[in-house]
Amino acid sequence: MLKQGIKIVVLCIILFLSSCKDKVLNKEEQKQFDLKRMQIANKKRALYFNFSKTLVGEKEYYEVYNNARDTVVNWTTNKLKYTGQFANSLILDSLVCFNAKKDRCYMALGSSYGTDAGDNIQDFYGVKIKGKWYFFQGSTTYLPRDYYQDDMHIPLSLDLMKQIAIEEIFSGYLIEIPSSTNSSKVQYKINDSKFISMEPLNNDGTFGSCYNCKTFDEYVIYMVNKNWKNKMDSGDVAPAPSTH
16 A cells, blocks of 8 residues: 555656646746755665665775765866866766676766856766776766756756756666565666766777777776876876876
């Protein structure tokens, strides 16, 4: 009976959210819509966090996150490509989603344009190669502020950016599967396609803009070195960190 009741509540929420798309909401309706949207995102975030942390262990989880955060700080301090202009506004989401092999992960990196009309959120990837984690940026999603709030001159709040990260980047990390022993118990498995999609494989077997890269690992090292080379070419030489 409890399970049936939960299903009815979830169905009502889905129907409510769907119906809201087809009409203009007044302020109170919009407030309720935004609240339910945030609640759904927070519930999904908690699920992903607990699953991912359990998968790799708490120690490894936070080591990878801290390593990634140090990398972003290092990039901004040295004003590397794509990060220097956002040095004071880059925010790395605390959620880290790992693949089943525990050698890849993806995160979300938010950035603000200050008083401009929009903010950004980027895919932020991590790959473990020979025992070391390397990080690089993926695609960018532009977030027009007037779509999410009334004042387009104020950057989106951290809570809202975290909600958008769940909806735009982390969504689909886990797939629900039926339990073979208990029909009332929900089980999950990792969606491998989320990690395969970080490989920009070309038709000739190379990767992305690296036409000499025959493996994805080679492409990752290429991207890391390219990031630092852009800095060195500008005349401000800074050595690439050995572990990032």
